[in-house]
Amino acid sequence: MSNDHYDTLELRDPQAREAALLAALPAQLRAALSTAAFAERLAGVEPASITTREALARLPVTRKHELLERQKAARAAGGDPFGGFSAIGWRAQGAVRTARRVFQSPGPIYEPEGAQADYWRFGRALFAAGFRAGDLVHNSFSYHLTPAGSMMETGAHAIGCTVFAGGVGNTELQLQAMAELRPQAYAGTPSFLRIALEKADELGLTLPWLTKASVGGEAFPPALRDALAARGVHAYQSYGTADVGLIAYETAAREGLVLDEGIVVEIVRPGTDEPVPDGEVGEVVVTPLNPDYPLVRFGTGDLSAVLPGRCPTGRTNARIRGWLGRADQTAKVRGMFVHPSQVAEVLKRHPELGRARLVVEGELANDRMTLHAEASSPPEGLVQAVRQSLRDVTKLRGEVVLAVPGSLPNDGKVIEDARRYD
Numbered sequence: 001m002s003n004d005h006y007d008t009l010e011l012r013d014p015q016a017r018e019a020a021l022l023a024a025l026p027a028q029l030r031a032a033l034s035t036a037a038f039a040e041r042l043a044g045v046e047p048a049s050i051t052t053r054e055a056l057a058r059l060p061v062t063r064k065h066e067l068l069e070r071q072k073a074a075r076a077a078g079g080d081p082f083g084g085f086s087a088i089g090w091r092a093q094g095a096v097r098t099a100r101r102v103f104q105s106p107g108p109i110y111e112p113e114g115a116q117a118d119y120w121r122f123g124r125a126l127f128a129a130g131f132r133a134g135d136l137v138h139n140s141f142s143y144h145l146t147p148a149g150s151m152m153e154t155g156a157h158a159i160g161c162t163v164f165a166g167g168v169g170n171t172e173l174q175l176q177a178m179a180e181l182r183p184q185a186y187a188g189t190p191s192f193l194r195i196a197l198e199k200a201d202e203l204g205l206t207l208p209w210l211t212k213a214s215v216g217g218e219a220f221p222p223a224l225r226d227a228l229a230a231r232g233v234h235a236y237q238s239y240g241t242a243d244v245g246l247i248a249y250e251t252a253a254r255e256g257l258v259l260d261e262g263i264v265v266e267i268v269r270p271g272t273d274e275p276v277p278d279g280e281v282g283e284v285v286v287t288p289l290n291p292d293y294p295l296v297r298f299g300t301g302d303l304s305a306v307l308p309g310r311c312p313t314g315r316t317n318a319r320i321r322g323w324l325g326r327a328d329q330t331a332k333v334r335g336m337f338v339h340p341s342q343v344a345e346v347l348k349r350h351p352e353l354g355r356a357r358l359v360v361e362g363e364l365a366n367d368r369m370t371l372h373a374e375a376s377s378p379p380e381g382l383v384q385a386v387r388q389s390l391r392d393v394t395k396l397r398g399e400v401v402l403a404v405p406g407s408l409p410n411d412g413k414v415i416e417d418a419r420r421y422d
Helices: 014-033 036-041 053-057 064-076 123-128 148-159 171-181 190-203 222-230 340-349 382-394
Strands: 101-105 109-113 136-139 162-165 185-188 212-215 234-241 245-250 257-259 263-268 282-288 298-304 331-333 336-338 353-363 366-375 399-403 415-417
Touching: 014 036, 014 263, 053 263, 064 109, 064 298, 123 148, 123 234, 123 245, 136 148, 136 171, 148 162, 148 185, 148 245, 171 190, 185 190, 190 212, 190 222, 222 234, 245 263, 245 282, 340 353, 340 366, 340 382, 366 382, 382 399
Parallel strands: 136 162, 136 185, 185 212, 212 234, 353 415, 366 399
Antiparallel strands: 101 109, 234 245, 245 257, 263 282, 282 298, 331 336, 353 366
16 A cells, blocks of 8 residues: 555445445444434334435435434433434443443534544544654644544544644643644644644744644635645645544545545435435535444535546545535524425425525515526416415415526525625
8 A cells, every 4th residue: 555545445446435335334224223213213124225325315314403302302301312323322321332432512412432443534534634653643622522632533543643632722832732742743623723823923933843734623715724834734624523423535636525435425405305416515414334323314414515526646435525504594584484495395396496596585574585496498387386385385475586407506505595684
């Protein structure tokens, strides 16, 4: 194996990779059905039948708010704090297999960490960012409550790095450690790295040995990337969640994010469970091949799109464009909530329609909503019929404007709130 790739999995023939991922789905389904939550959600599903993307797409998407609601209900009843989604835990829960750690994300949502090495699979992302065995990594992600610190630390350990557990805050103490320990690599948010480097300037410190970074947890605009590079620090993004671990990572090519090898990723139309064509923006849905926390079709709530072609670094997995916003675009119109799923229901009633966007305009208490929908050869009376469907589904009046196919933006936005709040 060359020093450019983490392992041979990254260089697999795409068809061989797809076959391996699909062949692993039945075992993932069996693990999921061993949990109380998925035994209920997937009742009647035969794991052996889920061996294609089409079969997978017929299963329901589990979104974060549903996981949170089930966890809250179970905790209120004195039951499983994981809401029946985890296959690991501890003795008092009656778990057969033991979790190594438990983390808390905002909500709160509780996530387990299993015992296998590099549980969150971040070693691959760190390697792509230039981390190598023997490097000292300054890890400024949180080590408390949330799993970000553990995600990066276990990934660094998988490569063979040493880790300084910096955690968050205490900028001057962290700078002192950077100056005295001389780490080659940084893991954390890009904004804290910028703050630390600017503080180093104030204190007259130079950190010439710090040359590489893996950043995440927030947006990483090109201007910040270039500003860090001008200081000699080449930083690369990683994208993951506390629920599924690593999803995708940036490479030296800086052309989108390459998908991790241990997951099945779909892009679905916001508000639905239906995959969109490659290139169209939609919600990132992930099935991680993880028997400890066997989520199936987990909706991250993040928007992205599949990029065409392959990464110039030689990695053959599919790529996504990166984080493009949030899929939950619920808006309150004249005192009533309107959801993306309702827009999807209107479109389902009228197969003549293609991509659509519901635009809410006006000032508060004087809302107007208009459904802009693409249609190639609209039959007579379609506008009136769609207008009635919009009212039936949302219980609100709205206008309908038809557009030519391809004229609406490909940004995943189903509901646009264009109201003035000043």
